[in-house]
Amino acid sequence: MSERARRGDVGVVDLARELGVSTATVSRALTGSPAVRPALAARIREHADARGYVANRLARGLSATTSRAFVGFVIPYVDTPAYSAVAAECARLLSREGTQVILTITENDPDRELQQLRELVATRIAGLIISPSTKIRKESRRILAGVPVVELHRAGGIEAPGVFSDDTAVMAEAVAHLVALGHREIAYLGTPRGLSNGALRWQAVEEAMTRAGIDPERMPVRMFEPTRTSGFRGATELLADPARPTALLVASGSLSVGAAEAVRHSGRRLPEDLSLIVYGDPAWFALSDPPLTTIRVSYDRIAREAARLLNSALDGDVVQRSSLVRPELCIAGSTGPAPDRERQNSPGGRQAAQTRRRS
Amino acid sequence: MSERARRGDVGVVDLARELGVSTATVSRALTGSPAVRPALAARIREHADARGYVANRLARGLSATTSRAFVGFVIPYVDTPAYSAVAAECARLLSREGTQVILTITENDPDRELQQLRELVATRIAGLIISPSTKIRKESRRILAGVPVVELHRAGGIEAPGVFSDDTAVMAEAVAHLVALGHREIAYLGTPRGLSNGALRWQAVEEAMTRAGIDPERMPVRMFEPTRTSGFRGATELLADPARPTALLVASGSLSVGAAEAVRHSGRRLPEDLSLIVYGDPAWFALSDPPLTTIRVSYDRIAREAARLLNSALDGDVVQRSSLVRPELCIAGSTGPAPDRERQNSPGGRQAAQTRRRS
């Protein structure tokens, strides 16, 4: 007695025998091939349903040239909703179409990433969504060139569409907000330039600062890997900077949690002593007192976009354009007028915003 | 030219040909069968490595009677780290052993759950980790009886070990903490009794209250599905309760976020007007001012335990006992002495804690 039979599973052969048709016909009916008489197809599907038939995905994937049984979801970290929430939401969306999501975590290690990509390909995944590790291997790139891919959050120099948050505009908006409040000594805490989004966000800040007539070269800046602890460290260091920043802009969700703790720890009052803008999910930061001004990213929308782009790629549509999800600057109580240190600027922020550029 | 060859993949046949041995020998060497001469086995493995061989997991899973290619991870929600963080961490742990984790989201819908379980079985998963939906189907139970299973967070009446947070002790501790501070009008916001952990937590609170000589029947109580919005609603309702609670105990992570917002929204000062204990990840709640007293659960440890139990189950070890991960009561600034409403109790909390039981 076969393993299958013993487990009480029904297979195409069973269905075929029971209905007096061939396995091919059963298969066709079940995969929705038009080449089978509608009445018969209906009868087959009905019977399959009644018997609780579920196709063995391994067998199907092995023989079918094209199968959407699996897609891979490859991310570096687990401890941030920017990844875990998007992963879960994608799994939810894709499962509705009968696609199973295989989740792998690279820990930002290029070798582990390569290994996982190899195994995913060995699973004959239909495609994958990936947030590439910082120093992606050539071989990984080669693999990615061979399957439908959607990039998430980070661009890894692959020919593939991606879903990114449109940080340029919102970062500029954040800087403008601070400048309008009269801040000129603005500190920046972000992720390294080696990360595509780290580079992007910093560039946006640089440009916005320049536009505001402030030399970005002189900004107190720290760039660290996105973890809570480095957020704490980075903010602590920045607050101790001789330039005595009156505002701190944090450009990463994980860094923000640690940074907020560091600010609290430092005893600075918000917004009297320091204006603070963080990045991430406002639900966390709404609890702070005062609630923190936040750059809010919608993970749901990112997940939806990722699923949509992947489906397009699987359909073999012409390569889609990347999708930019625009974050929102949610102004709350942690940003306020810059302290009037030398009693030489006019009070209030509005006017300071009109400061002319230095020549 | 076969699909495989065209993709430049090497298969066992290639390796066999190149080494002048049979595919059977290659397979044996690669799966670590002892029935192959060590020297030859080494040579085969070496060559396979050099050629970058990765076994097709579909084929392997299809033919092998036992394969750990896949495990399923089935959870109801995506928007809470209690699930998403544990899922990601498990994926990380299991991938090290070459096992791929298939993530599915039931949305707490029994039918969707059943469908997903069927598909997972059809993928020939080696086992699965599941947080059963509230009203799990009989048929789902039947399926779960047939594969190695580890339960997560919730018990669904399955014969399987699970990983749960040991809420009984910590809930009692939380109640004792409040009672020691002199609170007697304690409100409770938790998940429904239909959820195993909801029932457990409430029972622990009931008992602790009774032990403290306070009738739990008279507590203001709300039990809602674990979402932010119901947390907000529940807390809002409780704060408006005629019993005028002086303390609020929230027994779910998702509810806690909403509840904290509701409290802030109500304008009550912590801890002067209200003592608040929340449940979840303290990193979120440390930002609040004052930082919130939190029941902290270690998701990492839960994930580790889940992976360990699953591995045991896959090894066919005798059924393991369930694993209880003990949360920690992190006392912070949101809990303080009960306000001295009628000027009739002694001030301070210590003494109130010694109140004798009512006879």
Next chain:
DNA sequence: TTGAAAGCGCTAACAT
């Protein structure tokens, strides 16, 4: 210890 060959359950040519 190794090889030849039969599947695993399904899909897809090829026939009819």
Next chain:
DNA sequence: ATGTTAGCGCTTTCAA
């Protein structure tokens, strides 16, 4: 429109 049959790439009897 349906049936026959040959794989998909691997593991695993069964022989040698």
